[in-house]
Structures are given as C-alpha cells and as structure tokens.
Amino acid sequence: MSLSLSARDLTVRSGARVLLSLERLDLPAGSLTGIRGASGAGKSTALHAMAGLLAASGSLIWGETDLARLSQPARTRFRGQHMGMIFQDFLLFEEMTARENALVSAAFRPDRAALAARADALMQRLGIAALADRRAELLSGGERQRVAVARALAHDPAILLADEPTASLDRAAADALIADLAALARDEGRTVVIVSHDAHVWAAMDRVLTLDDGHLCGDSHG
Numbered sequence: 027m028s029l030s031l032s033a034r035d036l037t038v039r040s041g042a043r044v045l046l047s048l049e050r051l052d053l054p055a056g057s058l059t060g061i062r063g064a065s066g067a068g069k070s071t072a073l074h075a076m077a078g079l080l081a082a083s084g085s086l087i088w089g090e091t092d093l094a095r096l097s098q099p100a101r102t103r104f105r106g107q108h109m110g111m112i113f114q115d116f117l118l119f120e121e122m123t124a125r126e127n128a129l130v131s132a133a134f135r136p137d138r139a140a141l142a143a144r145a146d147a148l149m150q151r152l153g154i155a156a157l158a159d160r161r162a163e164l165l166s167g168g169e170r171q172r173v174a175v176a177r178a179l180a181h182d183p184a185i186l187l188a189d190e191p192t193a194s195l196d197r198a199a200a201d202a203l204i205a206d207l208a209a210l211a212r213d214e215g216r217t218v219v220i221v222s223h224d225a226h227v228w229a230a231m232d233r234v235l236t237l238d239d240g241h242l243c244g245d246s247h248g
C-alpha cells in the first residue's frame with residue numbers, strides 16, 4: 027500500500043514560540059522527499075510532527091486518515107501499522123540482539139512469523155545477516171544504522187520517516203545505506219521523508235524541501 031501526505035496549517039508551538047508552520051504540504055504516495063535546513067531550522071520537529079508525535083494544530087492527512095483528529099492510542103496504532111521511523115540516535119535496545127531489535131515493531135502482531143522472515147530477508151539485503159544474533163551494544167555505528175533500517179521496515183510500513191540516517195557513517199557506508207534505503211523504498215512504493223545535511227541523500231530524493239525558522243523556504247525537484 028502507498029499513502030500520500032496532505033498537511034494544511036500544520037503548526038507546532040512551544041509556549042508563544044512557533045517551532046513549525048507548514049501552510050501547505052503535499053507529498054504524493056510513493057515519493058521520496060528530503061528535508062534540509064540549518065541546525066535549529068525545525069527539521070526534526072517537522073519529521074516528528076509528520077509522524078503525529080507532537081501536539082500540533084492543523085491537519086495531517088496520511089492517505090484518508092487525519093492523524094490530527096485521532097486519539098493518542100489511535101495514532102499509535104496508525105504508526106504501528108503504517109509507519110517506520112529511524113531516529114537520529116537509532117534508539118536500539120542495547121541488551122537485545124540485532125534480530126530482536128529488528129523485530130520490535132512486529133512483536134505484538136499476529137503475523138509475527140511472516141514478519142520475522144521479512145526481518146531476516148532485510149538484514150540479509152542490508153549485509154548484516156551474520157550479525158543477527160549479536161547484541162546491539164557490540165555493533166559498530168554503521169551496523170547499528172542498518173539494524174535501525176531493518177527495524178523501521180520489518181513491519182512493511184507504507185511510510186518511512188528518517189532523521190539523519192547517514193550521520194556518523196563514513197562516505198562509502200553512507201552511500202551504500204542511501205542506495206539501499208532508496209531501493210527498499212522504491213521497490214515497495216513507500217512514501218519516504220528523510221531529514222539530512224548530506225547532499226548525497228538529497229541527490230537520491232525526488233524532491234528536497236528547505237526549512238528556515240520552522241517555515242518552508244525552498245522546494246526543489248530532482
């Protein structure tokens with residue numbers, strides 16, 4: 027399944043300060059979008075708002091569902107079903123193995139066995155199959171990043187949101203990860219949004235949005 031995003035007047039505030047104000051944002055289903063901007067421009071805030079993780083006003087319509095109108099538990103369910111996220115610091119469970127981490131999002135699903143097979147296939151494709159039984163705390167930065175990608179995609183989400191997925195990787199590892207992410211997204215029609223400072227990431231996207239002080243100030247198509 028593919029899902030489009032349509033946001034109108036999506037605004038996040040902290041007290042009197044407006045952290046994010048997206049008047050109008052439409053992302054077609056299956057598109058790959060980069061978000062760039064200076065440090066503090068509101069990129070992570072935008073990504074978290076798109077995930078419905080922040081209190082925001084306005085509308086946030088993924089497919090036909092306005093997340094802004096859902097209760098917290100319903101939003102959590104929507105995310106569990108349709109979204110994969112890669113956070114800036116990966117948030118792996120250190121004591122758990124790579125495979126266990128990859129299966130976190132699948133833990134409570136009835137189709138767990140199928141998802142376990144999918145997680146194994148993803149780890150194979152990402153070149154970390156041999157590390158499946160190693161605890162996360164023993165993995166390198168690049169390996170952790172790949173586990174985070176496998177975890178974000180194991181439940182086959184229609185939407186993938188990633189915050190600086192190539193940060194802390196060397197150039198070769200970053201390029202390999204970008205290629206894998208783009209292919210894994212395009213093969214299955216996922217709608218992808220990636221926050222990044224990395225021009226190589228932007229080059230792999232259909233479109234790159236620029237944020238400045240919480241506002242969209244640039245929109246370039248690849």
Ligand SMILES: Nc1ncnc2c1ncn2[C@@H]1O[C@H](COP(=O)(O)OP(=O)(O)OP(=O)(O)O)[C@@H](O)[C@H]1O
Pocket residue numbers: 040045063064065066067068069070071072
């Ligand atoms: N929970 C919060 N409460 C108040 N202000 C916040 C909160 N989270 C972020 N901010 C502020 O909002 C602005 C945007 O932060 P955000 O993390 O979205 O920027 P960013 O573009 O992702 O930056 P970086 O590239 O450094 O990660 C910053 O001024 C930050 O200090």
